[in-house]
Amino acid sequence: MSTPRLLNLVAELTYRCPLRCAYCSNPLDFASVEECLGAEDWRAAFRQAAGLGALHVGLSGGEPTARRDLPEIVEAAAGAGLYAHLVTAGVGRALRILPELRARGLRSVQLSIQDVDDEGARWIAGRSHREEKLSFARRVRELGLPLVLNAVLHRRNLGRVRRFVELARELGAERLELANTQYHGFALLNRGALLPRPGQLAEAAAVVAEERARGGIEIVFVLPDLLAGRPKPCMGGWGRKTAVVRPDGLVLPCHAATSIPGLEFWSVKERGLVACWEEAPGMNAFRGEAWMRAPCAGCDQRHRDFGGCRCQAFALTGDAAVADPACALSPHHPAVLRLREEALREPSPEPRLRGPDASSSSAPGAVARSFSRQS
Amino acid sequence: MTGRRSEGSPAGGRAAAAPASPLAPEELEARLLAVLDERYHHRHPFNLRMHAGELSPEELRCWVRNRYYYQTRIPTKDSVILAKATDPAFRREWVRRLHDHDGRAPGEGGLELWLRLAEAVGLDRDEVAGLRAVLPGVRRACDAYVEFVAGHDLLESVAASLTERAAGEIMRVRIEAFRRHYPWVASEGLRYFETRTEQAPRDARFGLAFVLEHARTAEAQGRVLRALERKCEILWGLLDAVEEGSRPLRVASRVLLRDHPAAPPGGGMAVLPERAVELNATAREILELADGSRGLDGLVVEMARRRPGAEDVAGEVDAFVREMLHLGVLEHAA
Structure with missing residues (x-):
């Protein structure tokens, strides 16, 4: 098959982050991933991505503003013709460097909001930065940048959907992403604390419908696939639109793809982005439909959900090539039902937060280490 | 008809119900x-x-x-x-x-x-x-x-x-x-x-x-x-x-207008947060004319001049401009 056109690049600039969210989408072994791409490496990756047809780049992490060279990286993204979008927690240096980022070509900002109050934020992320985040959001709007708020939803904050919407309206966000936790990595470990109780989602969905009817803001509300009975169209299909570049240069089809053993991904440092996207064996492992078996092969939903999430299939069945067990048509769907049942047992545990950051980030030998992950 | 009244218009709804009895x-x-x-x-x-x-x-x-x-x-x-x-x-x-x-x-x-x-x-x-x-x-x-x-x-x-x-x-x-x-x-x-x-x-x-x-x-x-x-x-x-x-239109400041290998010849992409709009050559031509110096009227006039044989230039430009306003690609300049 011909390689699909790359449309979106996720640049995970660093895994460092002052927050310790219990649903963090970084890999469980994030602390061992070396941060070895410099601004010039990113510049080269952005140019190649633009050449492949990429339109957007999400400058993400970890917390991307933890990188001192972020202004240069933003400039490199804009210079390559990419639409530079910052995905940030809005803490630390973020507020101070925002004007410079805008001057260097930043186009839009997504700010994460863990909860509407300090207590909730501390429960899920270890600390609250409420005032800091609000100041940051206001600054984004003052600078005329489009603002997206992103709130990851779980058992403890699902009942506060209306307050999230009110906050988003007050801050002048044009879009609010109410993203239900997807249960991978840290979130899968914490499912006992995070998975919504029966009824919570329907209540939240009703509030969302009311708030959407009021207009004035775009509200995205995605059901968690474990409860929806339908698989999510993970990343819009494996290696189909989006490439994720890790801090160590490894190019992946999604944030979590290294959780599947035996897949060989390549690094931009060694091979350049084009080869990593088009030729890396791991990137091609689940591209298109050739890998599909029943019930995905021949299913009329396969063009919509692309067979769901490969990482989830592996995590719950040990085989990344079976249908996503989140799908009610999967013979492995009972595994999801069991997981749900266990996760809803009382008493509800406290979440285990993501560990503190590894302090050393660019030890020599980083590239060799990243390659050792491939086989 | 369009019927939407501007701000500052007199009372909108119908006033005159039929009189209860004949008027002199x-x-x-x-x-x-x-x-x-x-x-x-x-x-x-x-x-x-x-x-x-x-x-x-x-x-x-x-x-x-x-x-x-x-x-x-x-x-x-x-x-x-x-x-x-x-x-x-x-x-x-x-x-x-x-x-x-x-x-x-x-x-x-x-x-x-x-x-x-x-x-x-x-x-x-x-x-x-x-x-x-x-x-x-x-x-x-x-x-x-x-x-x-x-x-x-x-x-x-x-x-x-x-x-x-x-x-x-x-x-x-x-x-x-x-x-x-x-x-x-x-x-x-x-x-x-x-x-x-x-x-x-x-x-x-x-x-x-x-x-x-x-x-x-x-x-x-x-x-x-x-x-x-x-x-x-x-x-x-x-x-x-x-x-x-006559209200001037411009490409919204958030929009990045660029060439793209997937777009038709002469076209491109209008890139916005979270989305992009593929443009053919005419669409791009209209967006490039929307530089804040002219409104829908000016766009229609210019495109009618540039496409002397085309039918319903005004209707097509109008529909396109409305869609672009809806998508946030165009905005009113003032």
């Missing part, structure tokens, strides 16, 4: 005049700005170019009214309107005088007469007038023409305003307005007498009041469309 002729006349006072387009923000000298030459040209389409509908509308009339005396009177607008020979009449106004404000008369750049909102409003007359009886059709009762006054104010605020418009251009200060009151006297004589029941009186309201709405809608069409 003087009472009906007072009610009709009250409709005009409240709803005639002399109160429209665009007209107020015109008369206050606040229109830019481009805005004035937009109005002249588009209003010509209304002028062309008047003889059509009057022909439809003539076809409904069975009284020779009525027809003898009403046929004069055709002569007023069409003239008795080439180079005469109201349509010709409007084209001279067009030249006086700097427009090309053939371009105006060709009607290719008429804004779709204006076209809908004017067509709605002809359709109204076609679909209603003679009494309501005549009642709809009673906006002429207010036309003499608005023309006097307009002539004064043009002389004072737009001295660059040669006085030859104002002849249409001048002829209307005579014709409109004469025509209105006949129309009003006809309506007062024939609308005797409360039901008929309700219908004539509603007909005049509807006509006021149509004129208001015309100015709404002109006003909207």
